[in-house]
Amino acid sequence: MMKINRKIKPAGLYIHIPFCLKKCGYCDFLSFGGCSSRLQEQYVEALKNEIGMYAGQGIKIDTVFIGGGTPSLLHENHITEIMKAAEAAFCITEDAEITIEANPKTLNADKLSVYRRAGINRLSMGAQAMNDEMLEFMGRAHDRADFLENFRQARQAGFDNINADLMFGIPGQTMEMWKDSLRQMIGLGPDHISFYSLQLEEGTEFARMYRNGEIDLPESELDREMYHEGIRMLKTAGYNHYEISNCAKPGHECRHNLKYWDYDEYYAVGLGAHSFTYKSGRRCNVSDFEKYFELTGAGLLPQDEDMYEEESLQDMMGEYVFTALRKLEGLSLDDFRETFGRDFHDVYSEQKPVLAEYAGKGLVIITDTHIALTVTGIDRSNEIMAEFV
Numbered sequence: 390m391m392k393i394n395r396k397i398k399p400a401g402l403y404i405h406i407p408f409c410l411k412k413c414g415y416c417d418f419l420s421f422g423g424c425s426s427r428l429q430e431q432y433v434e435a436l437k438n439e440i441g442m443y444a445g446q447g448i449k450i451d452t453v454f455i456g457g458g459t460p461s462l463l464h465e466n467h468i469t470e471i472m473k474a475a476e477a478a479f480c481i482t483e484d485a486e487i488t489i490e491a492n493p494k495t496l497n498a499d500k501l502s503v504y505r506r507a508g509i510n511r512l513s514m515g516a517q518a519m520n521d522e523m524l525e526f527m528g529r530a531h532d533r534a535d536f537l538e539n540f541r542q543a544r545q546a547g548f549d550n551i552n553a554d555l556m557f558g559i560p561g562q563t564m565e566m567w568k569d570s571l572r573q574m575i576g577l578g579p580d581h582i583s584f585y586s587l588q589l590e591e592g593t594e595f596a597r598m599y600r601n602g603e604i605d606l607p608e609s610e611l612d613r614e615m616y617h618e619g620i621r622m623l624k625t626a627g628y629n630h631y632e633i634s635n636c637a638k639p640g641h642e643c644r645h646n647l648k649y650w651d652y653d654e655y656y657a658v659g660l661g662a663h664s665f666t667y668k669s670g671r672r673c674n675v676s677d678f679e680k681y682f683e684l685t686g687a688g689l690l691p692q693d694e695d696m697y698e699e700e701s702l703q704d705m706m707g708e709y710v711f712t713a714l715r716k717l718e719g720l721s722l723d724d725f726r727e728t729f730g731r732d733f734h735d736v737y738s739e740q741k742p743v744l745a746e747y748a749g750k751g752l753v754i755i756t757d758t759h760i761a762l763t764v765t766g767i768d769r770s771n772e773i774m775a776e777f778v
C-alpha cells in the first residue's frame with residue numbers, strides 16, 4: 390500500500406524487446422543475440438497478450454518507450470501489431486511521445502516509414518562511437534557508415550526527434566577520439582544526445598577480459614575529464630544539459646525518461662520489465678522466456694512475485710531524492726511536500742549539516758525551492774545521494 394498523495398497524471402508505458410543481433414562485450418541488459426524468428430514471433434504474441442491484460446481500466450498514457458535489446462531487429466509488422474495492441478488496451482493521448490530504440494544495421498527506409506505510420510514519433514539510436522575501431526572492439530554489430538546511413542534515412546522518413554547514444558571511458562579510447570565522436574555527432578545534429586561512461590558489469594565479456602588482464606579501463610580522472618568535455622561541447626553546440634547523462638535541444642528532453650526522474654508512474658510490459666505505480670509500487674516481470682510464456686498464456690500478469698518487496702515510506706522518499714537529484718534542475722521542495730505530505734528539511738534534518746558542507750564546497754545548490762547538484766557535484770553524486778538512502 391503506497392503512502393503518497395500525488396495528483397495523478399498520465400503514465401508512461403515501457404515495452405521491452407529482448408532481442409539483439411549479437412551481444413555487445415560490455416552489455417548486461419536483458420537481451421539475447423541470435424534468437425530465431427520463431428522465438429521472436431512467439432514473444433510478440435505473448436507480449437500482445439500481456440498488453441491486453443491492461444484493457445478496460447482506462448489507464449491514460451502520454452509516453453510510450455519501445456526499448457531493449459534492439460526493437461528494430463523485429464519485423465516492422467510486429468511493431469505495428471504491438472502498437473495496435475497498446476492503443477487498444479491503454480488510452481494513449483494524441484500528443485504522446487512514442488519512442489523506439491534502434492540499432493544501426495537493423496534499420497532501413499521501409500521499416501522507418503512503417504514506424505511513422507504506427508504513430509512512432511521519436512527514434513533513439515545506439516551509435517556509441519563514431520569510430521570503427523572502437524565499435525569493433527565493443528562488439529557492436531554496426532560500423533560508422535551504417536549509423537550515418539540510418540540517421541539520414543530516419544530524417545528522410547520524417548523523424549524530427551532523434552536521440553543518439555554515445556559512450557566514453559572505453560578501453561583504448563583517448564580524449565581526442567572521444568572529442569572526435571562528439572564533433573561528428575554534433576555535426577549531424579540529433580535532437581537529443583545521451584552519453585554514458587562505460588561500466589564493467591559482472592557477467593559480461595568485458596568483465597571477463599578485465600579479470601584476465603586483456604583490457605584496461607581508463608583512469609577515473611580521464612573518465613571525468615571526458616564527461617566534462619562532453620558537457621562543454623554539447624552546451625556550446627546549443628544542447629541543454631538536463632540530466633546527468635542527457636542533453637537535448639530545447640523542447641526535446643525525453644518525456645518518457647523524465648517520468649523515471651520525476652517519480653511519475655509507468656507501466657511496463659515484456660520480459661524482465663520494471664514498472665512503478667502508486668497503487669502497486671515497484672514490480673518486475675519474470676526474466677525467463679518459458680515462465681513468461683506460461684504466465685501470459687494462462688492470462689496472468691507475468692510478474693515475478695519473488696522480486697517484490699513492499700517499500701517503507703523512508704525507502705520511497707530516499708528513491709525520490711536519488712532520482713530527482715539526477716536532474717540538473719534538482720529536487721523541487723514543493724513537489725516533495727505534495728508527494729509525501731512532509732517537509733524535506735524536516736525529514737532530512739540530520740543531513741542538514743552535511744548538505745551545507747557540500748554547498749560550501751560548491752557541490753550542491755540549495756535555494757528556497759530546490760536542491761540540486763552542481764556539475765562538479767555530479768562527480769561525487771553517488772556519495773551525495775547515499776546520504777539519503
Ligand code: SF4
Pocket residue numbers: 408409410411412413416417418420457458459492515
Ligand atoms: S545492442 Fe544494446 S542491448 Fe543489445 S547487446 Fe548491444 S548494448 Fe546490449
